[in-house]
Amino acid sequence: MWRGLWTLAAQAARGPRRLCTRRSSGALAPGSGATIFALSSGQGRCGVAVIRTSGPASSQALRILTAPRDLPPARHASLRLLSDPRSGEPLDRALVLWFPGPKSFTGEDCVEFHVHGGPAVVSGVLQALGSVPGLRPAEAGEFTRRAFAHGKLNLTEVEGLADLIHAETEAQRRQALRQLDGELGHLCRGWAETLTKALAHVEAYIDFGEDDNLEEGVLEQADIEVRALQVALGAHLRDARRGQRLRSGAHVVVTGPPNAGKSSLVNLLSRKPVSIVSPEPGTTRDVLETPVDLAGFPVLLSDTAGLREGVGPVEQEGVRRARERLEQADLILAMLDASDLASPSSCNFLATVVASVGAQSHSDSSQRLLLVLNKSDLLSTEGPGPGPDMPPHLLLSCVTGEGLDGLLEALREELAAVCGDPSTGPPLLTRARHQHHLQGCLDALGHYKQSKDLALAAEALRVARGHLTRLTGGGGTEEILDIIFRDFCVGK
Ligand SMILES: Nc1nc2c(ncn2[C@@H]2O[C@H](COP(=O)(O)OP(=O)(O)OP(=O)(O)O)[C@@H](O)[C@H]2O)c(=O)[nH]1
Numbered sequence: 076m077w078r079g080l081w082t083l084a085a086q087a088a089r090g091p092r093r094l095c096t097r098r099s100s101g102a103l104a105p106g107s108g109a110t111i112f113a114l115s116s117g118q119g120r121c122g123v124a125v126i127r128t129s130g131p132a133s134s135q136a137l138r139i140l141t142a143p144r145d146l147p148p149a150r151h152a153s154l155r156l157l158s159d160p161r162s163g164e165p166l167d168r169a170l171v172l173w174f175p176g177p178k179s180f181t182g183e184d185c186v187e188f189h190v191h192g193g194p195a196v197v198s199g200v201l202q203a204l205g206s207v208p209g210l211r212p213a214e215a216g217e218f219t220r221r222a223f224a225h226g227k228l229n230l231t232e233v234e235g236l237a238d239l240i241h242a243e244t245e246a247q248r249r250q251a252l253r254q255l256d257g258e259l260g261h262l263c264r265g266w267a268e269t270l271t272k273a274l275a276h277v278e279a280y281i282d283f284g285e286d287d288n289l290e291e292g293v294l295e296q297a298d299i300e301v302r303a304l305q306v307a308l309g310a311h312l313r314d315a316r317r318g319q320r321l322r323s324g325a326h327v328v329v330t331g332p333p334n335a336g337k338s339s340l341v342n343l344l345s346r347k348p349v350s351i352v353s354p355e356p357g358t359t360r361d362v363l364e365t366p367v368d369l370a371g372f373p374v375l376l377s378d379t380a381g382l383r384e385g386v387g388p389v390e391q392e393g394v395r396r397a398r399e400r401l402e403q404a405d406l407i408l409a410m411l412d413a414s415d416l417a418s419p420s421s422c423n424f425l426a427t428v429v430a431s432v433g434a435q436s437h438s439d440s441s442q443r444l445l446l447v448l449n450k451s452d453l454l455s456t457e458g459p460g461p462g463p464d465m466p467p468h469l470l471l472s473c474v475t476g477e478g479l480d481g482l483l484e485a486l487r488e489e490l491a492a493v494c495g496d497p498s499t500g501p502p503l504l505t506r507a508r509h510q511h512h513l514q515g516c517l518d519a520l521g522h523y524k525q526s527k528d529l530a531l532a533a534e535a536l537r538v539a540r541g542h543l544t545r546l547t548g549g550g551g552t553e554e555i556l557d558i559i560f561r562d563f564c565v566g567k
């Protein structure tokens with residue numbers, strides 16, 4: 076009997092209502108029959124530059140530029156003299172690689188020219204390629220778009236590749252590489268298969284419900300599968316903002332009373348003089364934001380005005396902006412002058428900002444806070460230091476640098492919690508688009524549970540599965556593809 080049901084499952088997977096991973100024909104850019112070429116390595120003087128082509132005229136281009144030589148063996152680097160086909164003038168002695176499709180990055184016939192990286196060589200080879208009939212310069216992202224169109228990459232892998240190219244920190248690179256390796260796509264395909272199976276069970280019941288041949292408990296089986304999927308989706312969605320923070324940077328805000336040394340710390344962490352430091356309290360007024368790589372994580376670090384009441388209107392506006400920015404922080408660096416802990420401004424700061432963030436810090440979605448007591452170099456001479464009822468803290472001196480290593484280690488731990496550690500755990504959702512489709516899937520599963528009518532329940536499962544397939548690119552609309560491929564540079 077189960078064999079019968081599996082045939083049905085297979086039918087449901089193949090059937091006309093399937094929302095499958097078929098590539099939309101719109102995935103190819105207009106005029107995709109053309110052969111494209113571009114410089115694929117970075118612009119400017121370099122040791123070696125890579126120029127590549129993709130499309131049916133690639134072999135012709137290679138023959139023309141290396142005339143009278145034949146095509147080199149596939150996927151082997153060969154040394155060839157490149158000449159301009161119009162004048163016969165030698166351009167460079169280069170390594171050439173011939174990748175006949177479909178075993179190439181784009182799935183089409185491709186050629187790579189590894190030439191010496193001088194600007195004159197590069198422009199000479201590009202001009203020579205432009206003179207070959209059927210060749211035209213590539214648009215931004217066109218190579219990757221062709222790879223997608225030929226099923227070499229799915230949409231989440233394309234996004235991973237874009238992120239890998241733009242990755243500036245180690246953690247970003249790790250996350251992008253995992254996505255390029257297809258982990259998120261793999262997960263979604265597994266979930267989509269689960270839904271296909273559940274759908275087959277429900278449809279079998281609709282078609283053969285009265286039939287004694289049908290195994291008992293078919294609907295219960297579908298319910299169990301849906302429930303498990305709801306749990307998995309919920310867990311991923313709870314994690315959702317972390318992957319996005321890792322992609323675009325976590326917000327770290329330095330706050331504290333005037334003169335605690337906030338600007339000194341911002342300059343120390345960013346290794347450049349972002350903010351003015353002076354002994355005068357109330358120096359910083361505007362929010363000063365700087366992107367930094369903290370312990371491998373991308374961070375937008377904000378310096379803010381010292382928090383105090385009853386000063387002039389300009390500083391009060393600064394304090395208002397500081398509080399506003401504080402609300403957006405993923406991680407708060409709360410700073411006090413260790414030699415001035417008994418002052419009203421220190422006590423007030425501890426009682427308000429530190430206590431209130433500390434109180435909510437047990438829930439998952441809340442802000443995180445690190446309390447830093449600065450100017451530890453003054454402790455022996457000027458103050459008694461932190462008493463026993465001081466909340467957990469780190470000692471630091473921005474002047475001597477003492478305690479900086481400990482602070483960086485604490486920051487690494489906090490940022491791993493804020494952004495998610497890309498080397499472990501399930502693949503993170505890196506874009507709002509991912510979150511949108513997973514939420515859509517979860518909502519549809521909610522409708523499945525609620526519907527009394529089996530036909531509506533089956534439809535809800537189809538909607539849920541549709542969200543998962545759109546996440547990896549099946550039936551992707553042209554606009555979404557345009558947005559994603561726009562992120563690429565020419566030559567990728
Ligand atoms: N001894 C000592 N002085 C420090 C340390 N860190 C900062 N200072 C001094 O403290 C004073 C205030 O430093 P800032 O970095 O301007 O402090 P701030 O918190 O940004 O001040 P406002 O912007 O005015 O709120 C300056 O004179 C710094 O040189 C430290 O670790 N030890």
Ligand SMILES: [K+]
Nearest residue numbers: 353355356358
């Ligand atoms: K100051």
Ligand SMILES: [Mg+2]
Nearest residue numbers: 337338358359
């Ligand atoms: Mg300052």
